[in-house]
Amino acid sequence: MPDHFEIDLETARRRRSLKWRRYSADVIPLWVAEMDFPLAPAVTERxxxxxxxxxxxxxxxxxxxxxxxxxxxxxxxxxxxxxxxxxxxxxxxxxxxxxxxxxxxxxxxxxxxxxxxxxxxxxxxxxxxxxxxxxxxxxxxxxxxxxxxxxxxxxxxxxxxxxxxxxxxxxxxxxxxxxxxxxxxxxxxxxxxxxxxxxxxxxxxxxxxxxxxxxxxxxxxxxxxxxxxxxxxxxxxxxxxxxxxxxxxxxxxxxxxxxxxxxxxxxxxxxxxxxxxxxxxxxxGASWLESLHRHLREMRDHVIGRLAMIEESLVVANPEASYLLWTDWRQIDLAPDPATYLRENAGVALSSGDDFGPSGTGFLRLNFGTSRAILDEALDRIEDALAGS
The missing domain is CATH 3.40.640.10 (Type I PLP-dependent aspartate aminotransferase-like (Major domain))
Known part of the structure; x- marks a missing residue:
């Protein structure tokens, strides 16, 4: 995996974008559609x-x-x-x-x-x-x-x-x-x-x-x-x-x-x-984009595999594009709703499915456009929170 796509939590938290500023510093943000990687070299140079x-x-x-x-x-x-x-x-x-x-x-x-x-x-x-x-x-x-x-x-x-x-x-x-x-x-x-x-x-x-x-x-x-x-x-x-x-x-x-x-x-x-x-x-930027594709495919498979082990009742879409995972939490009783529960009990912010339309209640959108280290920390937190629910 290219080092270009490995970013640690401390470095990411220095960012001033909406993704990293919406919630408090103890929350890992996997919500808005924004990745955590350095820019493509061609863009940086320009x-x-x-x-x-x-x-x-x-x-x-x-x-x-x-x-x-x-x-x-x-x-x-x-x-x-x-x-x-x-x-x-x-x-x-x-x-x-x-x-x-x-x-x-x-x-x-x-x-x-x-x-x-x-x-x-x-x-x-x-x-x-x-x-x-x-x-x-x-x-x-x-x-x-x-x-x-x-x-x-x-x-x-x-x-x-x-x-x-x-x-x-x-x-x-x-x-x-x-x-x-x-x-x-x-x-x-x-x-x-x-x-x-x-x-x-x-x-x-x-x-x-x-x-x-x-x-x-x-x-x-x-x-x-x-x-x-x-x-x-x-x-x-x-x-x-x-x-x-x-x-x-x-x-x-x-x-x-x-x-x-x-x-x-x-x-x-x-x-x-x-x-x-x-x-x-x-x-x-074409070659950088191909490297990004490889990383995203690997992170998608990794997150889907981890979620299956954490909670077998979860139904997770298998995306063919992008870095967003549509996940069905309706079989799990997380009050008052899955997004609030995970943010307050796991310190992980996901996008609430309610925002995406009438059928979205009970769903969450997870952004995996980040490093394996950050994803594993977030997934560990989710696993611990569900174990205590």
């Missing part, structure tokens, strides 16, 4: 150059050279990494992935409209829908052999009334770690085409697919591309979310113009450091 130049002013606005370079680098990465030929002119820069989703909700739905999303799913989806005055319309996911997939009959039923304009498709899926197969993507695409639904594909975890090949939703066929807006960022896989930089890839000129019609003040809030880090990550 940012060091910015420090050396004191280059932290306002980012350029279109059509300046930096944006042209950014769009070209994103398109080249998608081609190399995901076999997706992206027109650089269809790439728009956003502050982050969620701002891209908010733009889509604002542009393609009206107040009071339903917006379809899976249950469970990344919780800011629901927040964005409700804050925009729209209604979340939940479609359940179903578990089979520790893998979660969309209930396609329920998705068809949600689309059937004809009043749905937008589906938020988290692919790869957060929190379950599912990488949707070609058949699954095609089935979803067929329903979207049949019912004339625009799909916003949140593919921010795409570069973290290590046990299956991610298929960009817009590549299913030209017809689905014309109704797909892809929201993504390098910051999830390369771990620099605080630099605030994401992007949208529109499936055709019509969708691109809709995105561009958003006032520029709502699109230009990405940071210059985020621009530069993205260019560095996509331009020179």
């Amino acid at each position: 940012l060091a150059g910015m420090v050396e130049r004191s280059d932290f002013g306002y980012p350029p606005e279109p059509p300046e050279e930096t944006n042209s370079e950014f769009r070209a680098v994103v398109a080249a990465w998608m081609n190399r990494r995901h076999q997706w030929e992206v027109d650089p002119e269809m790439v728009s820069i956003t502050p982050d992935t969620m701002r891209a989703i908010e733009i889509a909700i604002e542009r393609f739905t009206d107040p009071g409209d339903p917006v379809v999303l899976s249950d469970p799913v990344y919780y800011p989806f629901r927040v964005a829908i409700e804050e925009a005055g729209r209604r979340p319309l939940w479609v359940p996911m179903v578990e089979s052999n520790r893998r979660w997939v969309l209930d396609l009959e329920a998705l068809a039923a949600a689309f059937a009334p004809g009043n749905v304009q937008l589906f938020l498709h988290c692919s790869p899926h957060n929190p379950t770690g599912t990488v949707f197969t070609a058949d699954e993507q095609q089935s979803i695409a067929a329903l979207a085409e049949q019912h004339n639904v625009i799909v916003v594909a949140d593919e921010v975890h795409a570069d973290l697919a290590y046990d299956a090949s991610h298929i960009p939703f817009a590549t299913i066929n030209p017809e689905i591309a014309a109704r797909t807006i892809t929201a993504s960022a390098a910051s999830k896989a390369f771990n620099f979310a605080g630099l605030r930089c994401g992007f949208v890839i529109a499936g055709d000129q019509r969708l691109h113009e809709q995105v561009q019609s958003v006032p520029i003040r709502d699109r230009k809030l990405a940071s210059l450091a985020g621009y530069e880090a993205t260019i560095a990550a996509y331009g020179g």
Whole structure:
């Protein structure tokens, strides 16, 4: 295992990010989707150059050279990494992935409209829908052999009334770690085409697919591309979310113009450091990413094995992507709820399943994007707390 991914608890606690500052110093945080590893060398070098130049002013606005370079680098990465030929002119820069989703909700739905999303799913989806005055319309996911997939009959039923304009498709899926197969993507695409639904594909975890090949939703066929807006960022896989930089890839000129019609003040809030880090990550971070994949796969297997020994009644998803483990604690009586119990009795903070949708009660999301040493300390604490429950 590369030393790059071995960090001790004392070093991690010096960090000032949300993950390490939300709870007291005696709590091990395995909650928010943030890894604990040093940056990829290519990113570190690029940012060091910015420090050396004191280059932290306002980012350029279109059509300046930096944006042209950014769009070209994103398109080249998608081609190399995901076999997706992206027109650089269809790439728009956003502050982050969620701002891209908010733009889509604002542009393609009206107040009071339903917006379809899976249950469970990344919780800011629901927040964005409700804050925009729209209604979340939940479609359940179903578990089979520790893998979660969309209930396609329920998705068809949600689309059937004809009043749905937008589906938020988290692919790869957060929190379950599912990488949707070609058949699954095609089935979803067929329903979207049949019912004339625009799909916003949140593919921010795409570069973290290590046990299956991610298929960009817009590549299913030209017809689905014309109704797909892809929201993504390098910051999830390369771990620099605080630099605030994401992007949208529109499936055709019509969708691109809709995105561009958003006032520029709502699109230009990405940071210059985020621009530069993205260019560095996509331009020179591929080998680091492969090493990360190996570490995450090893940590996933290690944590799943430990949890099986700690509590045999736990049902744990087997993620094909990312560093998030969706765990079912419903057979264990932990009052008042599993997240609170483990935080107060084990000193380990996990994300409560309640945040991820109506079906999430009794579930926890565990972040294993850290070192074996930190994970083992957290798992030892959980084992001791359960032994005393």
